[in-house]
Amino acid sequence: MSGIYFHIPFCKQACHYCDFHFSTSLKLKNDVVKGMLWELDKQKEYINENIETIYFGGGTPSILSIDELSVLLDKVHNNFNTSGVKEVTLEANPDDITKEKLAFWKKLGITRLSIGLQSFYGPHLELMNRAHNAEESLNAVKMAQDAGFNNLTIDLIYGIPYQDHSVWYKDLETALSLNVPHISSYCLTVEEKTALGAWTKKGKFKPAEDEYAAEQFEHLVKTLSQNGYDHYEISNFAKPGFYSQHNSAYWKGKPYLGIGPGAHSFNGSDSRQYNVSNNAKYVKSIVQQNTLMFDKEMLTRADGINEYILTTLRTIWGCDLQFLLDNYQFDLLKEMKEEVDRFYASDWIKVKNNHLMLTEKGKLFADKISSELFV
Incomplete structure (x- = not known):
């Protein structure tokens, strides 16, 4: 199983919290699409497996015209075996x-469809500098459902400072009333090269306290679990049958091909590629030099172990201890005994069917646990 990811690096406006690669200028959009078509031709041999998932992320993929989206999909179907595409x-x-x-x-x-609505509360959308309002959030979901998009996910952000818990509770109630089968929810984080980062440095913005955000995360987990959603990854909740197949493949270490400026690729074993995160350089290298600017990283044994722990421990499937032993000759429970014992004592982890997994309490400390188990 393999996937193809398109990074569409354009947005109407810059959200105050986002540090992904994007541009609010659309003047290179046509050239970037042409570059992606070129890249799909040159990268035909990167993945030799059947393609099962295709994902348009960004940026803002919905900014593409119908013609632009159509030619990209046509090229994928022409260049790769997509007869088994599931999503x-x-x-x-x-x-x-x-x-x-x-x-x-x-x-x-x-x-x-993955709808990036983030909140149903107007003042929070304004704080984040989202281009839509609360009414558009509701209408977008309902229109998508009316159009027959039953496989639908929405994004929600929690941990917004100055937010009374009741506002977050109301956001979740509204989301549940829409009966969407998948919800991704992330804590608002302050990244250095963003408007929120600049305001924080100047003392104009104060991020939420960890305890405050943790309370909202716990309410999120409890509420969605009680309403039939599986908490299958730290930030992702789905009704049975509606897990994101593309993202699940990431978390399971499957190969994928990334197309576009700033996109990443993984061969499924020992190397990653990182396309240049600059639209003009991406276009220039392809148009003028007939080559792609990218960095390639060969993964060491330690890299492989650490990435596997980081991605799998966050999921409902957990970290397969036998996989680590078979592929890396790494006995995690033995090699990291001191850390494992400490996390056991704190009731943060458990072992089930030879898989290391987070407890409900441990989900609050997923990143800390993973990093301390790194070799």
Whole structure:
């Protein structure tokens, strides 16, 4: 099983919390799409397996025209074995969603929509500098459902400072009332090269306290679990049958090909590639030099172990101890006995069917636990 990821590095405006690679200038959009088509031709041999998932992320993929999206999908189908494709996801912002676009996306073979609404509360959308309002959030989900997109996920952000818990509770109630089968939820983090980062340095913005964010995370987990959602990854909740197949493949260490400026690729074993995170350089290298600017990293044994622990421990499946032994000759329980014993004593981890897993309490400390188990 392999996947293809498209990074669409364009947005209408810059969200105050986002540090992903993107541009608010659309003047290179056509050239970047041409570069992606070139890249799909040159990278045909990167993955020799059948493609099962295709994911358009960003940035804002819904900013692509129907023609641009169509030629990219046509190229994938022409260059790769896509007869077994199970999921084609498009990330979309509420303000981009129209009945006409939804009909075209459906016709093109998009099977799953990821709507980045983030909140149903107007002041929080303004704080984050989102391009849509609360009413558009609701309308976008309902329009998508009416258009036949049953496989639907929404993003919600918690841990917003000055947010009374009741506002977060209301956001979850609203999400549940929409009956979407998948919800991704992330804590608001302050990254250095963002507006929030600059405001924090100047003392104009104070991030939420850890305890405050943890209380909202615990309420999130409890509420969604009580309403039939599986907490299958730290930030992801789904009704049975609606797990993100593309992201699940990431977490299980499957190979994937990343296309576009800033996209990453993984061969499934020992190397990663990182495309240049600059739209102009990406286009120039392809158009003028007929080559792709990227960095390649060969993964060491330690890299492989650490990445496996980091990604799998966050999931419902846990970290397969036999896999580590078979592939890396690494006995985690023995090699990291001191750390494991400490986490056991704190009731943060458990072992079930030879898989190391987080307890409900341990989910609050997932990153800390993973990093301390690194070799």
